[in-house]
Amino acid sequence: MFGVAEQFRVAGEDAVQSRHAGHALFRFEDIVAGPGLRAIDDRLDDPLLGAVPERHERARVPGFLADLLQRRCDIALAAEQRRGRAQNLAFRLGPPFGLGTAWSPRGLAVGSRIQGAGLCHAWPGASKVVAGHSVDAGSGAIATLSPLGYAADPGSCVATGGSVQTEFSKEQNLLRDVVSRALRDKSPATAVREQMASDRGYDEAVWQELCGDAGLAGVHVPEAYDGAGGGAVELGIVAEEMGRTLFCGPWFASAVMAGTALLEAANESDRQPLLPGVADGSTIATLVLDDLNGPAGVGSSIRVVEDGKLSGTAAMAVDAHVADLLLVVARGVGGLGLHAVQGGASGLMVEPLQVVDPTRKLSRVAFTDVPARRVGDVTREALSRIWDRICSALAHEMIGGAQHLFETTVNYTKERYQFGRPIGSFQALKHRCADLLLEIEIARALTHHSARCLDAGEGEPYVASMAKAAAADAYMSAARAGIQLRGGIGFTWENDTHLWFKRAKASEVLFGTPAIHRERMMTMLEGAA
Structure with missing residues (x-):
């Protein structure tokens, strides 16, 4: 090692x-x-x-x-x-x-x-x-510093002139506690298994409680659009806790993907009627991109044809099968634009896919002269900001999942006895768990740093890709260790570990593999040199 x-x-x-x-x-x-x-x-x-x-x-x-x-x-x-x-x-x-x-x-x-x-x-x-x-x-x-914690003095690590947040506020910690308790109650492993086996993939009553009543879908939306007025940090806190419990629902597609697209690219006149519904969960939306590997490839397949209609195919879209509103990035005469398509529109075909991770529903979306309304222009800068914020939120979700796997794996090694002693007392397993903790904590620091930089509007331009790559690697390491350290039972359907393993593998490649994000980082650095 x-x-x-x-x-x-x-x-x-x-x-x-x-x-x-x-x-x-x-x-x-x-x-x-x-x-x-x-x-x-x-x-x-x-x-x-x-x-x-x-x-x-x-x-x-x-x-x-x-x-x-x-x-x-x-x-x-x-x-x-x-x-x-x-x-x-x-x-x-x-x-x-x-x-x-x-x-x-x-x-x-x-x-x-x-x-x-x-x-x-x-x-x-x-x-x-x-x-x-x-x-x-x-x-x-x-x-x-305290072990595995932030500096006790809020100003002790900050040089003069900095504006990036360096620790969680009391309100943010309270948000984490509230969300954690709610998800432990509403999204246990038994509920996850039930929802992943259903066609819609989520419980509408739970969705209403979490998003309509608790406002989790609008935690990052400004108050002017009926949101909570938070930012990337608050969004990341919710994403981390949802990843920890493997929440089944269109929160990532609607709140993170579609909500971010509206905030970054929609015209004010179109944002005002669309965003409040997304923020309170009454409208389930999703963002449709024809390339989920990187922003450079977006707009290569879906095009604007005559009369503003859309034609083309997106190989993969998150929760499109339940979306009331599809926000589509398509290329027209004037460049990339954000287009609103109503669910069930004429010429729209949504085909659910059989994928590795059944807890996150994916679909193939085909457009054949589909009526659409252009709600904003998508510049390369805006698309890059959308990509960064989505990747930062996804990195938080992966960190939450990795932490769950780590904690449950360590607990298992304490409870499983072999040769008259807990297997966690064996030196080889101790070292494996220590190495895993180190990798997760470094990825966590990077991920939290990415959200704080996005909120402050400063820091490394490649910070979101940095977080996505590190979190994906840490999540997969935790998933492999979770399977292997449990021995034979880790491979069984009855054991819940495979659910997080599948989410880890699916999230690793969603919005770009770690290798793609490292290449994106280096491209940014070379361009700035």
Whole structure:
């Protein structure tokens, strides 16, 4: 699991090279300081840390990070002295992830790199770290972190000038608690099995309670459209809890996909009559795209023909079989546009598909001279924003599912006895669970960071793809471990693990595989260079 970072000197500069199962190199840059971390630069002494050892030491680097990157990057270490105090010792991953990660003999700490602010996440033993893009060593921005938690002091990880949220507010934590309790009650595994076997795929009474009464479909919709006035963070909180319970219903298609499309691309005159129905759950909508791999391919199949009618085929659409309103991105003479099509319109054919994950219904949608109304223009920038917000919400959903699998798997290893002792006491299984926890927590930090950047309108432009790739990998790792650590029972239909495994596999490829999102990240970075 762990590769070894070997330090060597190249052209008079310190560098680190990581070799792990033949994977490409990845870069460390813009080093910042933090007590308790292993010294790696013998040229500078720090008053906080004392003399730095003359000899370089070997560092252990989680090998799965190399798997996540899968890209050749330069590897470099930099250390600088600002206002008489050295900034060294903490590695920060360079492109494409921008995640500040520090290894020490006692633990690991992570801080995400954003403009002027740092989001900290810590593992046991990594007690202090400075995180951020341009942290001033003289500002005292060293945060005391609790294991697996955010900084206790809201301002302790934030350099001056930052506007990105770095921790959940009391209201957001309360939202999570309320949604979690409601979904545990309304979406147990028995209900999931019932709904996935039905034609519609959801319980209308539960849908009304959660979306009509509780307002979960409009949590990210501005109050002007009868929503709750939240943003990507609140949407992600709900998505994470729905992924944890494997909620069966058109929430992702209607609230996330269609709601986001209306907010980002619809004209105000059309948004006003359409969005309130989506926000309160009275209208079930879905977004129809003819390419679910990436925004660059959208508009290649569905076209606007004469009289504004639509013709073409979307190979896959989420919950289109129950949609009252289909929002279709189609190409016309003036470019891409957002078109509203009523469910059951003349010439519209919705064919349910047999797919891996029965808890999320997919359909093939064919248009043959279907009457449609253009409700907005879809520029490439708007389409990219829609894609990013959908992928961020999907990443949250995957993190929730991964956390459920992790918790239930650990509980199983505590209850299952072999050779007179719990199998969780065996060292090999302990290490497997520890590695899984590490991967999920890093993906969680990336995913939460993506929502905060989207709300703040700043940060890395590739942040949503970063989150989608990491969350998909973590979810699949948790799903494989959940099956394997349960032994024979993990493969049975009676055991619920396979339900989350199928959702993990389906979500991994929905809106682009991890490889596609890594390529998208690198394209953005190369374009900005």
